[in-house]
Amino acid sequence: MAQLFTTAVGHGFAxxxxxxxxxxxxxxxxxxxxRLTGAVEVAPPGTASGIAWIDTPGTSTVAARISRSVxxxxxxxxVVGLAFRINDWPDAADAxxxxxxxxxxxxxxxxxxxxxLPRFRAxxxxxxxxxxxxxxxxxxxxxxxxxxxxxxxxxxxxFGRTLGGEAWVLGLYHxxxxxxxxxxxxxxxxxxxxxxxxxxxxxxxxxxPGADTYGWTKRLREPxxxxxRRPPPR
Numbered sequence: 001m002a003q004l005f006t007t008a009v010g011h012g013f014a015x016x017x018x019x020x021x022x023x024x025x026x027x028x029x030x031x032x033x034x035r036l037t038g039a040v041e042v043a044p045p046g047t048a049s050g051i052a053w054i055d056t057p058g059t060s061t062v063a064a065r066i067s068r069s070v071x072x073x074x075x076x077x078x079v080v081g082l083a084f085r086i087n088d089w090p091d092a093a094d095a096x097x098x099x100x101x102x103x104x105x106x107x108x109x110x111x112x113x114x115x116x117l118p119r120f121r122a123x124x125x126x127x128x129x130x131x132x133x134x135x136x137x138x139x140x141x142x143x144x145x146x147x148x149x150x151x152x153x154x155x156x157x158x159f160g161r162t163l164g165g166e167a168w169v170l171g172l173y174h175x176x177x178x179x180x181x182x183x184x185x186x187x188x189x190x191x192x193x194x195x196x197x198x199x200x201x202x203x204x205x206x207x208x209p210g211a212d213t214y215g216w217t218k219r220l221r222e223p224x225x226x227x228x229r230r231p232p233p234r
Contacts, residue, residue, distance in 0.1 A: 033067030033081070034156055035199060038189035040086070040172065047182040049174040050137035052210025053099070054184050058090035064189050065199050066122065066159065069104065074155030077118035080105035080125045082144065083201040084187070089209060100206040103127035103144055105154075110178045113141060122159060123152035127170075132177055133211035140211070143173040143181055163191055 040060045048055045062084045069079035086099040105125035106113050112126075119125040123146040132139035146152065147169040153159050167188040173181040207213060 031067075031071045032156055033065045034160055035192040035195045036064040036066060036084075036168070036189040037192040037195065038062055038064065038167065038187060040084075040185055040187045042172075042185040043183075045184065049140050049182075049184070050135040050210075051133060051140055051174070051208065053086065053089055053208055054140070054142075054174050054210075056090050060089040061087045062187065062189075063087065063192070063195070063199060065201070066156070068154070068156065069116075070118075072118075074157055077120045078154065079116050080119050080122055080127065080154050082127050083199075084189075085199070085201060085206070086209070097209070098206055099208050100201040100203050101129065101142060101208060102201060102203050103129060103142070106130060108143070108145070108181070113143065113175075114177075119154050121151055122146065122154045122168075123148075123150040125154065131217045132214070133208055134214045135211055139177050139214070141175050141177060143175065144170040144187065145173070147171050147186065160191060165190070 038061075040062055042054065042057050042060070044057045045055045053060075064082065064084035067081040067083075068074075069081045072078045082103045084101055084103075086097060086101070088097060104127060105117050105119045106128045107115055107117060108126040108128075113128045114130055116130070117125075126143060126145055128143040129141055132141050134140075149163070149166055149168070152162055152168065167190050170187045170189070171183050172185045172187055173183050175181045204213065
C-alpha cells in the first residue's frame, strides 16, 4: 500500500511538472538563480553519521546555485533553494563523482525540518534536504545555516549586490529525522562571475558518496526529475 501511495504521489508531481514545463520549458521550478563557487571544509567527526563524505575530514570543491523555487517576484517571500555539486573529496578514488546535494528553506525543529517555508532573507533560512539519505546506520538529513554575512536578502538581485566579493559562509549539519543536529563542517561560497554553464543538479543521478536512496524517495522524486531532464521543445 505504501509503495502504491508513493508511486501515485510521484506521478502526480510529474504531471504538475509537465504542466509547469509548458510555461517554463527550461526549468519548471528554480527558474531564476545565481551561480556560486567555493569549498566545503569537513572537520574531524564528533558524532558520526555513517555517511562517508560527512565523516571524512578534508576539503571538497563545490559549484552551487541559489534560487527561488517558485520564481515569485523578488519583493515576495519564496522558498529558497541551494543546490551544490561536490567535485572532489579526500576519498574521491573510491566514490563516483560529481555528487549533488539539494537544500530548501524549512524550519529547524524536529517537525519543521520537513516543512518548506517561504523566506524574505537567505541568512534567516535554515536549509535542509527534507528527504533523508539512506546511511549504513539509518536515515540521515543534511542541513545548513548561515554563519555570515547578515543581513542577506533572499531576492536574487539584492543577494548578489549584498554578497559582492564577500563569502557566504554556512555551517553544515547532519541529523537523524527526529534527532539533534550535529555540525560536521562549513561551506564558503562566492558569486561565480566566470561560469557560463547553466548548472543543473540531480540528486537521483548523482548520489552522495557513502549514502544510498530509499526506494520510496526514488518513487517520489524520479518521475518529476525525468520530466525536468527532458530538453525543451525546439
